[in-house]
Amino acid sequence: MKRSASALIAAASVLIAAGSMAATRPHYGGTFRIAVQAAPASLDPADSSQPDSFTRRNVSRLIFDTLVDQDDRGILQPAIATSWEPEPGNQRWHFYLRPGISFHDGTAVNSDSVAVSLRTANPNWKVFPTGDSVVIECASPDPWLPAELALARNGIAKREGGKLLGSGTFAISHWNPGKKLELSARDDCWRGRAFVDSIEIEMGRNFREQMIELDLGKADVVEVAPEQAHRAATEGRAVQSSAPFELMALIFSRDPQTPDEARQRQVLALSIDPAALNNVLLQGAAEPTGALLPGWVTGYAFLFPSEADLSRARQLRSEIRYAPSWSLGYDASDQLARVIAERITLNARDAGLSVQLTNSGTADFRLVRIPLASLDAALALTKLAENLKLPQPKLASDTSSDLYMAETSLLESKRIIPLLHLKITTATASTVKNWTTGRDGSWHTQDAWLAMEKP
Amino acid sequence: MANDRHSAIYNARIPQMPSSRSRFGRAACPLFIILLLATYSAAAGNWASADEQLAAKIASVIGPGTAFIDFANRSSLTRAQTDEVRRGLLTELANHGVRFANAEQAAASVKVTFSEDLQNYVWVAEIHQSSNESAVVMVSLARAETQPAAHDAPAVVIHKALLWSQPDRILDVAVIDGSPAHMAVLEANGVNIYKLQDTRWQPEQSLPVSHSRPWPRDLRGRLMLRKDHLFDAFLPGLFCRSTAKPPLALTCYESDDPWPLGTDQFALNAFFTPARNYFTGALAPGVGEQTAAPSFYSAAPVPREKYTLWLFAAVDGQLHLLDGITDQRAGKLGWGSDIAAVRSNCGSGWQILATRSGSSSNDSIRAYEFPDREPIPVSDPAELDGAVSALWTESNGATAIAVLQNSDRYEAFRLSIDCSR
Numbered sequence: 001m002k003r004s005a006s007a008l009i010a011a012a013s014v015l016i017a018a019g020s021m022a023a024t025r026p027h028y029g030g031t032f033r034i035a036v037q038a039a040p041a042s043l044d045p046a047d048s049s050q051p052d053s054f055t056r057r058n059v060s061r062l063i064f065d066t067l068v069d070q071d072d073r074g075i076l077q078p079a080i081a082t083s084w085e086p087e088p089g090n091q092r093w094h095f096y097l098r099p100g101i102s103f104h105d106g107t108a109v110n111s112d113s114v115a116v117s118l119r120t121a122n123p124n125w126k127v128f129p130t131g132d133s134v135v136i137e138c139a140s141p142d143p144w145l146p147a148e149l150a151l152a153r154n155g156i157a158k159r160e161g162g163k164l165l166g167s168g169t170f171a172i173s174h175w176n177p178g179k180k181l182e183l184s185a186r187d188d189c190w191r192g193r194a195f196v197d198s199i200e201i202e203m204g205r206n207f208r209e210q211m212i213e214l215d216l217g218k219a220d221v222v223e224v225a226p227e228q229a230h231r232a233a234t235e236g237r238a239v240q241s242s243a244p245f246e247l248m249a250l251i252f253s254r255d256p257q258t259p260d261e262a263r264q265r266q267v268l269a270l271s272i273d274p275a276a277l278n279n280v281l282l283q284g285a286a287e288p289t290g291a292l293l294p295g296w297v298t299g300y301a302f303l304f305p306s307e308a309d310l311s312r313a314r315q316l317r318s319e320i321r322y323a324p325s326w327s328l329g330y331d332a333s334d335q336l337a338r339v340i341a342e343r344i345t346l347n348a349r350d351a352g353l354s355v356q357l358t359n360s361g362t363a364d365f366r367l368v369r370i371p372l373a374s375l376d377a378a379l380a381l382t383k384l385a386e387n388l389k390l391p392q393p394k395l396a397s398d399t400s401s402d403l404y405m406a407e408t409s410l411l412e413s414k415r416i417i418p419l420l421h422l423k424i425t426t427a428t429a430s431t432v433k434n435w436t437t438g439r440d441g442s443w444h445t446q447d448a449w450l451a452m453e454k455p
Numbered sequence: 456m457a458n459d460r461h462s463a464i465y466n467a468r469i470p471q472m473p474s475s476r477s478r479f480g481r482a483a484c485p486l487f488i489i490l491l492l493a494t495y496s497a498a499a500g501n502w503a504s505a506d507e508q509l510a511a512k513i514a515s516v517i518g519p520g521t522a523f524i525d526f527a528n529r530s531s532l533t534r535a536q537t538d539e540v541r542r543g544l545l546t547e548l549a550n551h552g553v554r555f556a557n558a559e560q561a562a563a564s565v566k567v568t569f570s571e572d573l574q575n576y577v578w579v580a581e582i583h584q585s586s587n588e589s590a591v592v593m594v595s596l597a598r599a600e601t602q603p604a605a606h607d608a609p610a611v612v613i614h615k616a617l618l619w620s621q622p623d624r625i626l627d628v629a630v631i632d633g634s635p636a637h638m639a640v641l642e643a644n645g646v647n648i649y650k651l652q653d654t655r656w657q658p659e660q661s662l663p664v665s666h667s668r669p670w671p672r673d674l675r676g677r678l679m680l681r682k683d684h685l686f687d688a689f690l691p692g693l694f695c696r697s698t699a700k701p702p703l704a705l706t707c708y709e710s711d712d713p714w715p716l717g718t719d720q721f722a723l724n725a726f727f728t729p730a731r732n733y734f735t736g737a738l739a740p741g742v743g744e745q746t747a748a749p750s751f752y753s754a755a756p757v758p759r760e761k762y763t764l765w766l767f768a769a770v771d772g773q774l775h776l777l778d779g780i781t782d783q784r785a786g787k788l789g790w791g792s793d794i795a796a797v798r799s800n801c802g803s804g805w806q807i808l809a810t811r812s813g814s815s816s817n818d819s820i821r822a823y824e825f826p827d828r829e830p831i832p833v834s835d836p837a838e839l840d841g842a843v844s845a846l847w848t849e850s851n852g853a854t855a856i857a858v859l860q861n862s863d864r865y866e867a868f869r870l871s872i873d874c875s876r
Contacts, residue, residue, distance in 0.1 A: 295529075
C-alpha cells in the first residue's frame with residue numbers, strides 16, 4: 001500500500017504515541033490461543049481410529065510435514081520431497097528428499113525415517129529407502145500418489161518410546177489427550193520460524209463455549225458453526241471462511257434392494273430443497289448442491305440439479321406400492337445436523353414418505369458431514385467413496401469427462417444424496433493479524449501474528 | 456483437466472536450499488519453465504483445439520442435422536473471450552455438418568456452458584435430442600494462474616484523458632456536463648470552478664474552504680455531484696455543500712459525517728479518520744449486515760446478481776472482500792492503496808481499477824474483474840508518469856478520476872474502460 005512517505009512519518013508519530021504501530025510489519029512473539037470442538041485422543045497422523053476433521057488436519061500440519069504440499073489451487077508443491085517421478089505405469093514412484101530437515105529432537109529426517117513413517121500410515125504400500133530418496137510401490141497403479149502424500153494423514157512422524165516427533169513449524173510442549181495441546185515454535189524450522197512463539201489449543205469446546213472464550217479474551221481463534229457464521233459477521237466479529245468444502249449428505253447403509261426402494265430414494269431426493277435448507281437454516285452460509293464435489297473444484301457440478309421437485313416426487317411416490325417407514329440417523333451432538341434432519345423429515349412427509357429420526361446406529365440412512373480429502377478432484381472423489389464404503393469410482397484418467405462419469409456413477413448408485421457444501425469458518429480476536437483460511441479450510445498460521453496491544 | 460497433472464514432474468528447489476541431487480535440481484528449472492510456458496500458452500487464447508474437440512464430441516452425438524445451440528458462461532472468461540470461443544465452436548460444428556436452427560425447429564438442442572475448475576477451463580455441452588436421452592460431453596484446457604489476460608490480447612484498455620494540471624495538490628475533480636461544461640477542482644484551500652471555452656478550461660470562480668484544525672499530512676478529499684444542489688465536498692473533519700446555481704457559494708462546517716464510497720447506484724458511506732489518511736472501517740449503512748470493515752484507504756463495489764460484493768483496500772495491506780456475511784482477504788495481490796469501480800460495456804460490465812503497490816515513483820493502474828473471489832486482470836497496466844495520490848469513481852460511475860503527483864505538479868486524469876478494439 002502506498003501513500004506518501006511524509007504522510008507515513010506524520011501518521012507514524014501519532015501511531016507510536018498511541019502505542020499501536022501495527023499496520024505493516026508483523027510482530028514476533030505471543031501465544032495463539034485456539035479453541036476447537038474436536039477432541040482427538042491422539043495426535044498421530046496415521047491413527048485411523050480417530051475421526052477425520054478439519055481440526056485434526058490443521059493441528060497435524062502444525063507439527064508434521066508431508067513429502068508434498070498442495071497449494072490453494074490444488075497444485076502440488078515440494079515440501080520434504082523436492083521432486084518426484086513415477087516409473088512407467090505409475091505403480092512405483094521415486095521421491096527425492098530435501099536435505100537439512102530435522103525432527104524436533106534434532107535428528108535428521110532421512111529416507112529411513114520417511115519410509116518407516118509411510119509404512120506405518122499405509123500398510124499396503126511397499127516403501128524402500130534408497131539413499132536420499134524413497135521408492136513407494138503401491139498395490140496398484142496410482143497416478144494420484146503425490147496428491148495423496150499431501151494429505152495430513154501422511155505427515156512424516158517419528159514414533160519413539162511413546163513420543164511423537166515431527167519436523168513441522170511447531171513442536172509439542174505439552175499434550176493432554178483430547179483436552180489441551182501446547183506447541184512451541186521451532187527456531188530452526190526449515191520453512192522459517194513462525195511469528196508467534198507458541199500455540200495453545202483447547203479441545204472439546206462446543207461452539208458456544210468457544211465464542212464466549214473469544215468474547216472474554218480467553219481465546220484468539222475459535223471455530224464458528226456454519227449456522228452461526230452469518231450472525232458472527234453481523235455482530236462485527238472478524239470471521240474467515242473457506243470455500244464450500246465439507247459435504248453434507250444423506251447416506252444409505254446399503255444398495256436399494258428393489259426398484260421400489262430405488263424409487264423411494266428418488267422421491268426423498270426430490271422432496272428435499274437444499275436451497276431452502278441453506279437460506280433458512282444456514283442464512284446462506286453454504287452452497288446447495290446435487291453434486292458430491294463442489295463446482296469450484298470440478299467445474300461441472302451445475303450438471304447435477306439440486307432443486308426440489310415436489311410434484312415429481314409425489315408422482316413417483318404414487319407409483320410405489322409399498323413405501324416402508326425409514327429411520328434417519330444423525331449426530332446428536334451436532335445442532336445443525338439435528339435441525340436439518342428435522343427439516344428433511346418434514347420434506348419427506350410432504351412427498352408422502354414417513355421418516356423417523358433416530359440416534360441409534362442402525363438407521364436406514366444417515367445425515368453425515370464429510371470433510372473432502374483434497375483439492376485434487378480425483379483423489380477427493382476416491383477418498384469420499386472409500387470413507388463412505390461406496391463402490392470405488394472407476395477413473396481411467398483425471399479428465400473432467402472421466403470425473404463426471406465417475407461421480408455420476410456414484411450418484412446413480414442411489415446410496416448418497418448430496419445436500420450442501422459447507423464452509424469452514426473461524427473467528428479471530430482483533431489482536432490476531434493476517435490469519436487466513438485456505439479454500440480447503442486449512443489454517444495458514446505461518447504468516448499470522450499477534451498485535452502487541454489491543455486497538 | 457490436464458492429463459499431465461499427475462504425470463512425472465520435477466519441482467524446482469526452494470532457493471537457497473542445498474541439494475545433493477543437483478542433477479535433478481538443474482533439470483527442474485528448464486522443465487518447470489517449459490511447463491509453465493505451455494500452461495500460459497494454452498490459456499493465452501489457443502482455444503481452437505478445444506473448440507475442435509468439443510465440436511467433434513457434440514457432432515458424434517447429434518450427427519449432421521439441425522441443432523439449437525445455447526451458451527452460458529460460468530467461468531472467468533470475459534465476454535470478448537467467450538464470443539471468440541463461441542464463434543470458433545459454431546464454425547467447427549458447421550464443418551461437421553451441423554446446421555443451426557431455433558429451438559422449435561431443431562432436431563437437437565445443445566447447451567454449452569463455459570465453466571472452470573481450480574486449474575482448467577471446463578467447457579460442457581448438455582445435449583438433448585427428442586429420440587434419445589440427454590448426453591453430456593466436455594473438454595478442458597489449462598488456464599493461467601492469475602494473469603490470463605497478461606498473455607492474451609488485453610480484453611480492455613484503460614483510457615486516460617488529462618483534465619487539469621497545477622502545482623497545488625488536487626484532491627478530486629468533478630466534471631459537470633452542460634453547455635458549456637464546467638469542472639470543479641477540489642484542493643486544500645477550496646474548490647475552483649472552471650468553464651470549458653474553446654476546448655480550454657477557463658477559471659470561473661473560486662470557493663474558499665476555511666478550517667480550524669490543521670490538515671493531516673497526505674490530505675484527501677472527495678467531490679460528489681448532487682441532484683438538488685451542485686456538489687458536496689468531503690474533507691477530513693469538514694463537510695461543504697454548494698448552492699445549486701451560479702454564482703455558487705460554499706457552506707462548510709466541521710463534521711465527522713461519513714463520506715460516500717460508491718455512487719448513487721451502489722451507495723455506501725464510511726467514516727473518515729479526521730487526523731489520518733484512511734477510513735476508520737465503520738460503515739453506514741453497511742454492507743448487508745456488516746457495519747464494519749478493517750480500516751481502509753479506498754473501496755469499490757462489485758455488483759453480483761443478488762448482492763454487491765465490496766472490496767476494501769485496507770490499511771493492513773490486504774484487500775478485504777465483504778459480501779454482507781463474511782470478510783474474506785484476497786491474499787497478496789500487489790495492489791496499492793487506491794481502488795475504484797468503473798462501469799463499462801466490457802466483460803461483466805464492471806471493472807475495478809487498482810493501483811500497484813511498491814515504492815516506485817511511478818505508479819500504474821490496471822483493470823480487474825472479480826468473477827469469484829480472486830481478481831482477474833483484464834487490461835495491461837496503464838503506466839503513469841507519477842504517483843497516484845487520489846483515485847475516485849466519478850458520480851456517474853462510468854469514469855474515475857486519478858490524480859498523479861510527479862516532481863512538481865499534480866495532474867488529474869479521467870479514466871475510462873474501452874473494449875471496442
